Amino acid sequence: MKAILSMIPQLIRASFENDMRTVEACALTIVRRLKKEEPAIAEEIAKAISYHGVGASVTRSIGIDPPPTDRDTFMSLARIDEPVLVEPRIVLNEENEELVHRFIRERTLSEKLLAAGVKPPTSLLLYGPPGVGKTYLTSLLSYKLNLPLITLDLASSISSYLGKTGQNLKKVIEYAQNIPSILFLDEFDAIAKRRDDPSDLGELKRIVNVLLKELENWPSQSIVVAATNHADMLDKAIWRRFDRAMEIGLPDFVGRTTLWSYYLGSYLNTMDDNFLKVLAKVTEGRSAADISQLSERIIRQIIVDDIEPIEAVIYQLKYVSEDNKFNSLFAKTAKELLGKKVTQKTIAKWLGISPSTLSHHLNTNKEE
Ligand SMILES: Nc1ncnc2c1ncn2[C@@H]1O[C@H](COP(=O)(O)OP(=O)(O)OP(=O)(O)O)[C@@H](O)[C@H]1O
Ligand SMILES: [Mg+2]
Structure with a gap:
């Protein structure tokens, strides 16, 4: 309790200064501390965070529900970004430029394609070394297609939610499938990499299976983009499920x-x-x-x-x-x-x- 009381001055200062990040960080700490003794209050604060916290204004302004939160920590499971104007200065080789151009065009003509009984592409796998524009291209797609970007960093979510990863991943997938959006699965190899870890093979197998199943039936209103630096570590079965795969190499x-x-x-x-x-x-x-x-x-x-x-x-x-x-x-x-x-x-x-x-x-x- 003393720890919570000692946070009050900081919380008040931050509120007066409109420092939302600090307010949110303090609130999260309080939620965690109160969870056992005062679950009802903890829950009320958690709700306030998801509706008013950092990132909530984004979801409000696009008119969508806030992203799901972890059951125990109340932390948001994904980050949402509005389709912002990134300077479209991406430099790609000719082949990739054509691929991106086609992808955007097919997405823009989604309705026409669907009317003809074919699905527009819904999944894209980006692979290549660090710093070649995988993340950048994803936000460019979000901007060009006017879809909010939901980012899930698999490396950090796997380590921090060990044991619950499958469950949390499912929540985020469901959320992303229900609103027109781009779900960005960054560090996608985190799943594959961890497969040789015998201690949680069962859990990871389940996660991979969840993903495989969902990738196959991704609703056409949304897109899933996965990025990795280690394409060789990916399961062959996963590889096949993507509509498009694009290697971005170092610039020539x-x-x-x-x-x-x-x-x-x-x-x-x-x-x-x-x-x-x-x-x-x-x-x-x-x-x-x-x-x-x-x-x-x-x-x-x-x-x-x-x-x-x-x-x-x-x-x-x-x-x-x-x-x-x-x-x-x-x-x-x-x-x-x-x-x-x-x-x-x-x-x-x-x-x-x-x-x-x-x-x-x-x-x-x-x-x-
Ligand atoms: N192809 C590109 N054309 C123009 N600028 C680029 C390109 N790739 C990267 N950049 C610049 O570098 C920054 C970082 O790139 P980005 O984060 O997209 O790399 P990444 O491939 O996702 O790397 P990582 O594997 O480390 O996540 C971008 O925000 C952009 O400013
Ligand atoms: Mg990146």
Whole structure:
């Protein structure tokens, strides 16, 4: 009881400051503490959280019920996001772009398809390394199709609701199927990964079975998107159940050039297009998220330190690379792609090295 009383000042401060997150966090703690001794009060507070808590305004504004909560902890089992305007700047290869385009088109023509007796696609599996846009694409779909996004992170829900995962998953699935929405199952491999854990094989088998059954009959008003970094860990049976599967890989040279131009183009507009190609070349192996994050740091530095864009670009690229290798790779690439447009002296200045070190780099590269 003392613990609850001690939270009151914080709760009051947070309410006056409209700090809804703190109010909700305090309320949840109180619910948990009161659950045994004062179940009725705990339940009343829990109800208040689900109707007024963080995220509830979203459900209210779209006019849907709040997501289901865990029976014991009263925590929300999923997060809901309104179809917000994300800048549709996703860079995909041609094949994937076509796939996404088709998916959206078929969904838009759902009614027509249904009238002809065929279902629009209702499930999509996205796989690929971290930072390639799996989550981003899902919110883009939510925006383009104007469907609220219900996110369930399987990795965290499995660990925190061990023993009840199947039951909770079922609740979320039911919820998502009953309102036009996109259910996003992030870290989808969490299920497959845990299958070799003998201690809860029974429970996981049940979960997988629940999913398989539901995937097969997903109602056409809703969509389920699953994302994973470890496609190889997925059950073959699950794999087959998805209407579409899409591999998003690391961006290729063209992709990286477009990404740099999207994220940094307006800052480099005085420069030759070939400079973007230099950037693309020296960032081989980096993900789209890496490029977006690097660009943010670069822009921040340009503004805060009031320096030339190119200086910031080189500073940040060096920061994430091995110094010596970067210098020689950049020097060689710049010379190759910028040709006569820049002198070796300029390149040396950009890199902050002496012209003789630069020619050393250029020559070593030649011998390799
Ligand atoms: N293909 C892309 N085109 C443009 N920007 C991208 C792309 N992929 C990622 N980004 C940028 O990187 C951010 C992070 O990407 P995102 O979270 O979608 O990656 P992810 O594939 O879901 O990674 P993870 O496997 O770690 O969840 C995005 O919000 C976006 O700003
Ligand atoms: Mg993601």
